[in-house]
Amino acid sequence: MSIHDFWTPFSLYPFLNALFIGISLASIFFIAALGLTIIYGAMGVINMAHGEFIMLGAYTTYVFQQFLGVPFLLCLPLAFIVLALIGWIIERGIIRTLYQRPLDTLLATWGLSLILIQGIRLIFGGQPKYVSVPKFLDFQIEANFVHLSGVRLFIILFAIVIGAVTWFLMYKTTLGVRVRAVMQDKEMAAAFGIDANKIYSITFAYGAGLAGMAGALFAAAKTVFPDMGSGYIVEAFLVVVVGGVGLVGSMFSSGILGELSSIFSYFTNGTFARFILFTLIVVFLRFRPQGLITEGATRR
């Protein structure tokens, strides 16, 4: 056994390919984390069931496609709507009761995630399901160092679009202004007649809807199974925690995480790469003060 079992030597084309895959990964992290970022940014809520919202989006797509013959592209907005509805209900039912208790919210949403995973498993069984890729996406790009499937390309493009749409909503609409007002100062916003509770419901629903769409996309790229959400949750959290709460921050952190993930995976095998990445993040976070210092910000 030598070092080569853990470490692949460097060669240009495969490395460049890895960089490119990094972009694909970054786009996946970005879309997966966007909903979580918005929810956390607006409400300070860490939703441990976020991965399950993604999973539910995937299953929604599966059901619509398999049983109702709905074309894939239409499943995207449908997944958004279904999850937005579910998100709305969850926010009013559970999240609302736990506003001043972030740790308890984390735990309650974990319990929720358990319920969702098992519920889906009971209904659909544990076997993986497949969502068929629409014809127009069924291609592969093979040029020089780039090996990319049509679906992944679509995801990258979608990430850009959804990022732009969200930016527009947040910064160019009155609703967006209201959300940002509540994010900054709930009481002040209330003084201006903004109903914070309503904003929270809408924001949570939007974040859930985004997760649903992410799930629909990922369903086409990979298989659909009850635990699939858990694969995204840690990375999604890290995107939020590293990038901070802003849209631009998420972009950068998903970019960095995606690239680093891919590069480490290139040099060493997948799971060990995860270890290096996570440890680096933990070390990095220790030195980055923003968003980590949760006390001392209280008005005294």
Place this chain on the structure above:
Amino acid sequence: MAILELKEVTKTYNDFSVVKGFNLSVSKGELRCLIGPNGAGKTTSLDLITGRQKLTSGTVHFDGKNITKLLEREIAVLGVGRKFQVPAVFKELTVRENFEVSYTERIGPFQNMNPFTKKHSRKHFNEIIELAALGDRLDTVAGLLSHGETQWLEIGMVLMQKPRLLLLDEPTSGMTEQETEKTSEIFKELKGEHTLVVVEHDMSFVRSIADVISVMHQGNMLAEGALSEIEQHPKVKEVYLGTEGIN
């Protein structure tokens, strides 16, 4: 002898200076009142002294020692006690426990693991309980105390620390007249042996206790002196809205 010395203390956020080249010198045993309109930078100055916020520039010396870059706990251990504007007590602990925690003769975790360590000095404890008049509330959970009682609890906790310098931020806010009077008595008793810097808005209270008054305005020192000087000071009158002066 100056026990507290602030030299050209400045705190800037982005482009805005909350505190600008502020100079303050407090003598040992003095009772200094720091007054000024809202936003003048009084609480921020306390933050800067105690290490809660970092200075943009300037220095803070405590008893000759440069404490500008020290952490909150290091400054506290040197003998600086602080009472916050919004009363900060341990709401889930009882009054007695609040006092016990505030007795900080042994500060390290392993020292305190010794089950035979005295939780506090009995005599000191009793003195402070009496001072704070909380003798019959010892086993009440602190979160259930009235506002005035909470203020006194915090004052008592700060005293348990055995500080040489006490920084008190609006200690009488929310207190009744009787309570305010009592606080005034306590402070007058404390000065001399301790040095007090009191941030306040209640002018009659200030009148009853202050040796020297410092007036802050827009991050800087506007005027400083005995009560009579301050009351007559034209700039002070102007700043406090109209010619009625400060009342």
Place this chain on the structure above:
Amino acid sequence: MDGNLYHNRKAQWAAYILIFVLLALVPFIFDNPFTLNQFSRYIIFSLTAVSVSLVWGHGGILSLGQGIAFGMGAYGMGATMQMQFQDPVNDPIPTFMLTNELEKLPLVWEPFWSTPIGLSLAIGVPTLFFFIFGYMMFQARVAGVFVAIMTLAMLAAWYSVVYDMQPFTAGFNGISPPSPFEIFGTQIDPYSSTAYWVCVAFLVILTLGTKFLLHTKFGLIVQAMRDDPERARFLGYNVAYYQTVLFTLSGFIAACAGILWVMVTQYVSPTSMEIMLSISMVIWAAVGGRTSLLGAIIGAFLINLGQSYAGDEFQKHWLIMLGVVFVIVVLFLPKGLTGLFESILGKFSGNNKGAKQKA
């Protein structure tokens, strides 16, 4: 003085002693070896719940990564037990390493030839890791949900390591030491009452020791820090240091649970570092009552007993029920079942001066 019996120190110690005596008597009630082994596992789970109660219930630090210490302890014990079986002359290399084409015993495994060293490493390494990791986090004033996320990420990272380093850890297959743990010349049969009593001994000593510690001023300061860390800082306390010590202690307890686990199951695999297991530890403590060490023990027992006896038909629904129970507990019973008990006792004492849980 508060009339609530729950808060009476003597009553508390009595309750602890009573429960521990009952636990010690289990082998006299059930002599089926399989049942006894099950109970040993419950004891070990309650020990992990105690570690959660210490760091979270009392310290206010939600750690989702107790599995790191548990797993490290388990692997350390696995290595120790494996090397007890190996013969230095005829059979020095464990089978799974040979399958992975290793020709020599890796350097990291060498110390495990010696049982005392192996055990020390099994407990010492995770404890040290928790100290360093904790110090890093708390020095930077990481708090609240971010601690939870960081411990979760760290757990996921370590899971990857043990899963992937197949030549060293046997990967997803896990290490199965062929013979039971041997100490002081005797083997401890995992299905025996001896094994059970060893586990109970650990539980009793560590729980009572922790309770004792929490009754000192250290415990009071820790509680204050949970309440208002900034206030504690302004009194002069080094909050980061206290939190690190607490976190390290909880790691130590979880590591002990880890070594017992392999003694009792003769098997260690990456499952010990699964996210679900670490969060289950939190669920056990939460349901039983995280602010009470005894509560955590009770919670672990109840849930695991329920899980084992739910029956096959019920198994499918068990996880959903657990999720539902957990959500209910978090929403309505933040102090768990023992908190409920405390309120009930409070009603009987006629005193309701803001129930204060102290166990």
